[in-house]
Amino acid sequence: xxxxxxxxxxxxxxxxxxxxxxxxxxxxxxxxxxxxxxxxxxxxxxxxxxxxxxxxxxxxxxxxxxxxxxxxxxxxxxxxxxxxxxxxxxxxxxxxxxxxxxxxxxxxxxxxxxxxxxxxxxxxxxxxxxxxxxxxxxxxxxxxxxxxxxxxxxxxxxxxxxxxxxxxxxxxxxxxxxxxxxxxxxxxxxxxxxxxxxxxxxxxxxxxxxxxxxxxxxxxxxxxxxxxxxxxxxxxxxxxxxxxxxxxxxxxxxxxxxxxxxxxxxxxxxxxxxxxxxxxxxxxxxxxxxxxxxxxxxxxxxxxxxxxxxxxxxxxxxxxxxxxxxxxxxxxxxxxxxxxxxxxxxxxxxxxxxxxxxxxxxxxxx
Amino acid sequence: xxxxxxxxxxxxxxxxxxxxxxxxxxxxxxxxxxxxxxxxxxxxxxxxxxxxxxxxxxxxxxxxxxxxxxxxxxxxxxxxxxxxxxxxxxxxxxxxxxxxxxxxxxxxxxxxxxxxxxxxxxxxxxxxxxxxxxxxxxxxxxxxxxxxxxxxxxxxxxxxxxxxxxxxxxxxxxxxxxxxxxxxxxxxxxxxxxxxxxxxxxxxxxxxxxxxxxxxxxxxxxxxxxxxxxxxxxxxxxxxxxxxxxxxxxxxxxxxxxxxxxxxxxxxxxxxxxxxxxxxxxxxxxxxxxxxxxxxxxx
Numbered sequence: 001x002x003x004x005x006x007x008x009x010x011x012x013x014x015x016x017x018x019x020x021x022x023x024x025x026x027x028x029x030x031x032x033x034x035x036x037x038x039x040x041x042x043x044x045x046x047x048x049x050x051x052x053x054x055x056x057x058x059x060x061x062x063x064x065x066x067x068x069x070x071x072x073x074x075x076x077x078x079x080x081x082x083x084x085x086x087x088x089x090x091x092x093x094x095x096x097x098x099x100x101x102x103x104x105x106x107x108x109x110x111x112x113x114x115x116x117x118x119x120x121x122x123x124x125x126x127x128x129x130x131x132x133x134x135x136x137x138x139x140x141x142x143x144x145x146x147x148x149x150x151x152x153x154x155x156x157x158x159x160x161x162x163x164x165x166x167x168x169x170x171x172x173x174x175x176x177x178x179x180x181x182x183x184x185x186x187x188x189x190x191x192x193x194x195x196x197x198x199x200x201x202x203x204x205x206x207x208x209x210x211x212x213x214x215x216x217x218x219x220x221x222x223x224x225x226x227x228x229x230x231x232x233x234x235x236x237x238x239x240x241x242x243x244x245x246x247x248x249x250x251x252x253x254x255x256x257x258x259x260x261x262x263x264x265x266x267x268x269x270x271x272x273x274x275x276x277x278x279x280x281x282x283x284x285x286x287x288x289x290x291x292x293x294x295x296x297x298x299x300x301x302x303x304x305x306x307x308x309x310x311x312x313x314x315x316x317x318x319x320x321x322x323x324x325x326x327x328x329x330x331x332x333x334x335x336x337x338x339x340x341x342x343x344x345x346x347x348x349x350x351x352x353x354x355x356x357x358x359x360x361x362x363x364x365x366x
Numbered sequence: 367x368x369x370x371x372x373x374x375x376x377x378x379x380x381x382x383x384x385x386x387x388x389x390x391x392x393x394x395x396x397x398x399x400x401x402x403x404x405x406x407x408x409x410x411x412x413x414x415x416x417x418x419x420x421x422x423x424x425x426x427x428x429x430x431x432x433x434x435x436x437x438x439x440x441x442x443x444x445x446x447x448x449x450x451x452x453x454x455x456x457x458x459x460x461x462x463x464x465x466x467x468x469x470x471x472x473x474x475x476x477x478x479x480x481x482x483x484x485x486x487x488x489x490x491x492x493x494x495x496x497x498x499x500x501x502x503x504x505x506x507x508x509x510x511x512x513x514x515x516x517x518x519x520x521x522x523x524x525x526x527x528x529x530x531x532x533x534x535x536x537x538x539x540x541x542x543x544x545x546x547x548x549x550x551x552x553x554x555x556x557x558x559x560x561x562x563x564x565x566x567x568x569x570x571x572x573x574x575x576x577x578x579x580x581x582x583x584x585x586x587x588x589x590x591x592x593x594x595x596x597x598x599x600x601x602x603x604x605x606x607x608x609x610x611x612x613x614x615x616x617x618x619x620x621x622x623x624x625x626x627x628x629x630x631x632x633x634x635x636x637x638x639x640x641x642x643x644x645x646x647x648x649x650x651x652x653x654x655x656x657x658x659x660x661x662x663x664x665x
Contacts, residue, residue, distance in 0.1 A: 052558050073564035085555035089577030098573075102564030146563070158555075 002063055002076070002153030002186045003028055004049065009058035011044060011210075018044050019210045022058070026188065031180050034190045035197040036207035037233070042190045045207075046156050049188065051075050062154065073102070078147035079156040082163060084139045086131040086146075092118075093127040096145045103150075117148045137168045144179075157189040161196065173199060194234045198222065206230045223354060228363040231286050231356055237320050239286045240330040243360060246281045255285045255357070259327035270301055270352055273366055282360035289320065291351040292332030302349045307332075309340045323348075414438065414633035421629050437630035441619075441638060444631075454638050456608065457615035461595060464526050464611055465642075468533035469590045475534070476541020476586060477579065481571050483542070484549040485557045495546060501539030506599050509536070517604060524605050532604060533594045541586050548582040549575070584653040592643050612639050 004026040011019040019041045026032050034042040047053040049060060051072035060067050067075050078099075086095050096118065100110045118124040121141045131139055140160060147155060157176070161169045177200055180187055191197055197204045198218040205215040206229075214226045225231035231239045244257035247265060253276070254265035266285065277283060295304055307323035307330075314336065321332050321340045332348065340346060357366045409426050414437050416430040436444075443455045482488075483495050513532055514523065522528035552575070560570045601611040610618075616639045620632045647654070 047558075050558075050562060052561065072558075072562045077562065079559065079562050081555040081559060083553050083555050085553060085559040087556065087560070087574050087577075089574075098560070098565070099563035102569070146559075150563075 003061075004154060004186065004188070005059075005061040005064075006045075006049070007059050007061070009045070009048065009055060009060070011041075011048060011053070011056050017210055019048075022210075022212060024205065024212065024215070026186060028186055029184045031187045031189065031200060031202045033197040033201035033204045034188065034207055035192070035194060035204055035233070037192060040207045041210040042192075042207050043158055046079075046158055046188065046190045049154075050077055050079050050156055076153040077156055078150050078152040078154075079158065080140075080143050080147050080160045082159040084131070084143040084163070086139060086142060088131055091128050091130055092123060092134070092142050092145075095131065095142055096127075096149050099146065099150045113149045113151070117145050121145045121148070136164050137172065140164065140172060144176075148179075148183075153186065155185055155187040157187065159191055160189075161191070161193075169196075176200060194236065198234070204234075206233060208233075224365070225286075225356055226365045228284060228286075228358050231358070235288060237289050237331045237333070239288055239356070240325075240328075241358075242285045242325065242328045242330065244283060244285055246277050246279050246283055248279045255283065257285070257326040257328065264326065266303060266350075266352070268352075268357070271355065271357060273357070275366060277359065277366050283366065284358040284360055284363075286356040286358065287330075287350065287352075288354060289331045289333040291354055292323075292330070292334070293349050293351065294334065294338055295347055295349040299351075301352045303352065305348045305350050306345050307348055308345050309342055312340050312342065410633045410637055414630050414637060416630055418626075418628060418630060434630075437628070438634040438638075440628075440631050441635035454612060454615055454619070454635055457610055457612040458638065460526060460608075460610065460615075461612040461642075464529045464533070465591060465594045468530045468537065468594050469587055471530070471534040472537035472541050472590055473583065473586045475538055476543075477545045477576065477583070478571065479538070479542040480545025480547075480549045481575055483546045484552075485554065485570075485575075486567070495542075498539050498542045498546075502543060504539075506536075510599075510603050513600075514604065524607075524609050526605075526609060528604055529600060529611065532600050533590075533597070536600075537590050537593065540589060544582055544586050544589070545579070548579065552578065581653060584650050588646055588650055588654050591646050595643050596640075 004024070006022055006024040009019055009022040010017070022045060024032070034045060036042045044053060048055055051067065051070060055068045062075055062077070087098065090098065093114065097110050097114055100113065105113075114127075115124070118127060121144060123138065123141050123145055126134060126138060126142070131142070134142065140163075143160070160176075161172055164172060173196055176189075180200075189196075189200060198221070201218055203215060204218055204221045206213045206221060208229050214221060214230045216224075221230065221234055225234065225239075228241065232241065242257050244255050247254050247256045249265055249267075253268040253271075255268055256263075256265050292305075295302075305325075307325060309321045310324050310329070311322035313320045313322075317336065318333055319336050319338065319340065321334055321338075323330050323332060334340065338346075358364060359366055412428070412430055413421060413426070415433050415435070416424065417432070417434055417436075420431060441454055442458075443453050479498070483491055517523040517528045517531070520528075520531075522531065556574060557570055560574045565573065596613060597611070598613040598617065601614045602617070605611065605614065616635055619635055
């Protein structure tokens with residue numbers, strides 16, 4: 001059982017405000033990912049939860065106890081770092097049991113835990129080696145072993161996969177996910193990689209400039225981003241954002257992009273507005289690359305388009321095609337057998353469900 | 367035009383000739399410099415092995431006709447020089463008793479300072495580091511009087527203990543600088559991990575940080591050992607008579623003899639006084655270079 005509650009947390013470094021009014025509730029067994037660009041305060045938040053940084057204002061509660069002034073070692077947490085942070089002078093065995101030794105755990109118990117977790121992480125053959133003799137992936141496993149062996153209530157991960165190469169990263173990501181499903185321990189994970197965030201988290205907290213912009217399940221974050229920042233940060237290739245104005249044609253709301261050459265409207269009658277904007281208001285229309293497809297299965301929520309490709313990138317299974325869309329660049333994700341040719345108009349379908357509309361001024365979702 | 371493969375062959379040949387030529391030129395220049403630097407040492411050693419007779423008539427560079435160790439014996443512990451004789455043996459031990467504690471203390475405190483200044487940052491730590499840095503630029507002469515007064519108040523003037531204190535304090539700026547710059551390159555995450563693992567301030571220092579500090583410890587020890595062993599000014603200012611370190615004794619031996627100069631004894635004595643630093647360099651020189659260039663500790 002481990003819950004975490006962060007309330008009204010504020011942190012300054014000198015005169016720079018790093019975190020402002022952070023509120024976060026984590027219930028037992030959750031996998032929370034703090035996602036954001038570098039410098040958004042996500043690592044600072046993690047360090048504060050760990051007790052490595054002090055709190056300026058607000059409270060941190062672990063299992064309903066206020067831990068603002070509790071030492072890191074007494075918070076029942078373990079942390080895995082980006083640089084692994086293994087002790088270079090110690091063997092793998094000594095690295096893993098260092099924490100247990102400090103806690104004066106009995107020899108038998110130590111040996112039992114060491115065996116159990118080193119087998120689980122497949123480092124049992126490496127126990128007598130020094131960290132310098134291990135590969136990046138093995139070091140990461142040892143670092144995780146060092147965290148696991150203490151059987152903490154909360155795991156903290158600070159960009160643990162960023163130093164690994166692309167292939168190994170995917171592999172370790174899967175292992176972390178399996179580990180969470182197996183142990184069911186509360187985990188808090190910091191990353192700037194949105195793929196990691198979406199694939200690992202039970203809930204994602206997207207951060208920017210010291211504020212949690214949006215918190216929700218990966219689905220919610222992807223489908224209903226609450227601001228232009230979140231929409232743009234999550235998803236690859238990035239969401240297409242087209243500025244324009246609200247218009248009303250024949251009683252129904254529609255979107256007409258800026259710099260349009262002919263009279264072009266996208267009907268918004270099916271869009272579920274949180275708050276319906278006035279006519280003539282500046283808005284941003286956002287749609288994901290997979291909403292563009294080849295015409296065919298005509299459905300009610302689709303409209304037809306004629307667009308000219310300006311760039312074609314093959315990704316293997318698919319191709320990402322950049323089109324000129326009324327003076328804006330938009331990307332569509334098309335099957336690789338779609339015959340896209342540079343400069344040659346092709347007819348396409350745009351699926352409207354799944355679109356997002358933002359206010360140009362506040363950049364919030366409408 | 368000859369065929370292409372012949373052309374390439376001749377190009378390759380001339381390139382390799384050029385390479386060989388420059389290689390040998392390099393060796394030649396390096397060899398000449400090595401000889402130039404070793405010449406004084408050679409003169410010292412051969413002179414110390416000659417009799418006075420031979421020195422008077424002979425040439426500086428010739429090998430001794432007969433290898434005599436008499437001069438070494440006199441310099442170390444001999445008899446029959448002139449009145450007010452100085453022999454190096456007791457002063458050699460004085461220096462040893464001074465240099466070992468002073469090196470250990472200043473290195474240890476420097477490591478501790480570096481650890482605090484990089485891993486336990488506090489308000490004003492940069493100012494403190496700046497002051498340490500400033501300490502490196504204070505000339506020896508500037509602290510002579512205040513230090514003499516301080517040693518007097520502490521009641522340890524004219525003693526080995528006093529010299530240990532002087533050298534430890536004076537060396538602290540340098541050792542702190544060395545360790546601070548080395549520890550900056552050691553990732554903070556290692557310290558954070560140890561804190562979460564439950565290790566305290568000293569445990570982290572001894573178990574996590576010191577074991578990876580070997581290169582910088584070697585650099586610091588060599589630096590401190592050389593400086594303290596070779597120091598003359600502090601030794602001659604704060605000690606005299608029996609409490610003097612070897613450099614002061616050497617000076618007394620060479621400069622204050624009233625009769626004829628015994629060059630062979632002087633040379634042997636100078637060699638004895640310089641010998642320990644030579645040994646330290648030969649044994650640890652490899653690590654010295656490595657430690658000076660060692661940047662980050664990976665893994």
